[in-house]
Amino acid sequence: MIPPGAPIVTAAQMRAAEEAVFRREPQEDVMERAGAAVAREVSRFAQGAPILVLAGPGNNGGDAYVAARLLKAAGHDVAIAASGEPGTGAARAMHGRWDGEVGSLYQARPRPVLVDGLFGTGLSRPLERGIAPVLAELVAASRFSLAIDLPSGLATDTGADLGAPRGISATLALGALKPAHVLDKGLERCGHVLLADIGIPVESQWRSVARPQLAPPGARAHKYSRGLVVVVEGDMPGAARLAAHAAMAGGAGYTVLASAGDTGGGPDALVRQRIASGDDLADFLTETRIGAVVVGPGLGRDRRAEGLLKAALNANLPLILDGDALTLLGKSAAAWLQRRTAATWLTPHSGEFDRMFEGAEGDKITRTLMAAAEARVTVIHKGADTVIATPRGEVRVLSRASSWLSTAGTGDVLAGTLAAQVAGGNKQAAEAAAWLHARAAALAGPAFIADALPMHLPQAISECL
Ligand SMILES: NC(=O)C1=CN([C@@H]2O[C@H](COP(=O)(O)OP(=O)(O)OC[C@H]3O[C@@H](n4cnc5c(N)ncnc54)[C@H](O)[C@@H]3O)[C@@H](O)[C@H]2O)[C@H](O)CC1
Numbered sequence: 414m415i416p417p418g419a420p421i422v423t424a425a426q427m428r429a430a431e432e433a434v435f436r437r438e439p440q441e442d443v444m445e446r447a448g449a450a451v452a453r454e455v456s457r458f459a460q461g462a463p464i465l466v467l468a469g470p471g472n473n474g475g476d477a478y479v480a481a482r483l484l485k486a487a488g489h490d491v492a493i494a495a496s497g498e499p500g501t502g503a504a505r506a507m508h509g510r511w512d513g514e515v516g517s518l519y520q521a522r523p524r525p526v527l528v529d530g531l532f533g534t535g536l537s538r539p540l541e542r543g544i545a546p547v548l549a550e551l552v553a554a555s556r557f558s559l560a561i562d563l564p565s566g567l568a569t570d571t572g573a574d575l576g577a578p579r580g581i582s583a584t585l586a587l588g589a590l591k592p593a594h595v596l597d598k599g600l601e602r603c604g605h606v607l608l609a610d611i612g613i614p615v616e617s618q619w620r621s622v623a624r625p626q627l628a629p630p631g632a633r634a635h636k637y638s639r640g641l642v643v644v645v646e647g648d649m650p651g652a653a654r655l656a657a658h659a660a661m662a663g664g665a666g667y668t669v670l671a672s673a674g675d676t677g678g679g680p681d682a683l684v685r686q687r688i689a690s691g692d693d694l695a696d697f698l699t700e701t702r703i704g705a706v707v708v709g710p711g712l713g714r715d716r717r718a719e720g721l722l723k724a725a726l727n728a729n730l731p732l733i734l735d736g737d738a739l740t741l742l743g744k745s746a747a748a749w750l751q752r753r754t755a756a757t758w759l760t761p762h763s764g765e766f767d768r769m770f771e772g773a774e775g776d777k778i779t780r781t782l783m784a785a786a787e788a789r790v791t792v793i794h795k796g797a798d799t800v801i802a803t804p805r806g807e808v809r810v811l812s813r814a815s816s817w818l819s820t821a822g823t824g825d826v827l828a829g830t831l832a833a834q835v836a837g838g839n840k841q842a843a844e845a846a847a848w849l850h851a852r853a854a855a856l857a858g859p860a861f862i863a864d865a866l867p868m869h870l871p872q873a874i875s876e877c878l
């Protein structure tokens with residue numbers, strides 16, 4: 414699990430937050446708190462086993478010297494191995510407070526418990542001088558390993574691998590999460606992600622996804638006040654039905670399937686509206702009580718699909734675009750979407766995202782933010798990590814959802830769940846939908862089919878009331 418609702422900051426933002434604190438408090442005091450947090454976590458897991466603490470040249474190494482001292486004082490058997498002399502004033506001070514020997518990293522003997530304090534947010538290039546193989550070996554030979562702030566060899570802002578070991582048991586993020594803790598590639602190297610408060614106030618528009626706070630319908634609620642959702646059916650009616658079912662189970666008051674013919678199926682409470690063409694849809698979308706429109710699941714890519722998509726884009730209603738709608742928009746997505754005055758949400762997987770936003774470069778957070786700003790929409794960029802970005806620069810990241818979600822139709826369920834939250838007036842609809850979807854998947858257990866997901870949404874919702 415990733416600490417929910419926690420701020421996510423880049424290395425530069427973390428440094429700025431630290432420096433603001435150092436104007437009123439000695440750096441050594443902050444480092445003492447960081448080292449104490451590390452020692453606390455390590456002693457919980459060490460259970461008296463011998464500990465090897467690795468210390469690097471910077472402040473990550475400074476934290477390591479503090480942790481080693483406190484663990485030793487608490488009665489643990491602690492050895493330190495360093496990659497070189499401490500290079501910062503605070504790290505030198507902490508080295509000075511350690512009264513034992515300091516061995517060389519390159520001669521270190523494995524111990525059952527390993528603390529990785531080689532590099533943290535200051536890592537600026539791939540690990541050098543044979544550090545990576547030595548570190549990998551010491552991690553592999555340990556029973557429990559904890560990385561201070563980040564596994565050494567992970568790029569803080571992208572999670573890119575610069576020589577990080579595999580198999581770290583836990584990573585204690587200091588002060589805030591960093592992108593490497595939540596983005597797929599970095600996360601797989603972190604083990605359990607823990608977060609320590611080290612007394613550095615951090616302001617960030619980026620957070621890990623948290624469980625939403627939802628309210629039950631008021632005493633005077635009716636089907637329209639709960640939210641009217643319209644799902645547009647296309648070539649593959651099953652996909653639209655999945656979205657419609659999810660909208661219903663996700664709390665919408667009234668769900669309409671706009672379909673060319675009666676393809677049957679779906680819950681009895683689902684209302685069908687005959688919509689043969691884009692013109693029909695344009696007429697129907699003049700109904701002002703509609704709270705959200707979903708276009709794209711199983712839409713197809715023919716002329717009729719194009720007509721339906723255009724009608725939805727031109728309607729002044731909250732719009733959720735998924736699947737084929739995203740492929741149809743392709744490179745012209747931003748140009749089309751900028752013109753809309755009502756709110757829009759896009760739910761692309763990486764293939765759809767790349768087709769729409771070819772120019773976006775960098776890590777997934779950066780690219781998703783660029784797309785959201787350019788198209789002036791909220792983007793829910795799905796995958797092993799789901800990155801949500803708004804045009805106002807807010808980011809939410811959902812990591813470690815059930816890998817059983819990798820099956821056809823689960824995206825349609827997300828689109829419908831989102832529509833219910835949008836139509837119901839949730840101001841944090843995207844984050845809420847991502848959480849509910851992931852929670853429904855966890856409740857569904859292994860090897861579920863997408864049809865089974867909506868039936869777990871009510872339980873997921875009940876956990877948010
Ligand atoms: N600022 C503070 O007092 C606190 C920081 N905390 C911890 O400190 C690290 C960040 O510390 P910093 O000194 O900026 O960086 P590192 O310790 O990660 O390493 C910097 C050190 O390493 C050299 N270097 C960079 N890349 C490489 C490489 N590939 N190979 C070899 N050497 C490399 C670089 O030149 C520097 O000398 C943060 O993560 C926290 O753990 C605490 O939070 C307490 C307060």
Ligand SMILES: [K+]
Pocket residue numbers: 473529530531532533560561562563564565
């Ligand atoms: K580290």
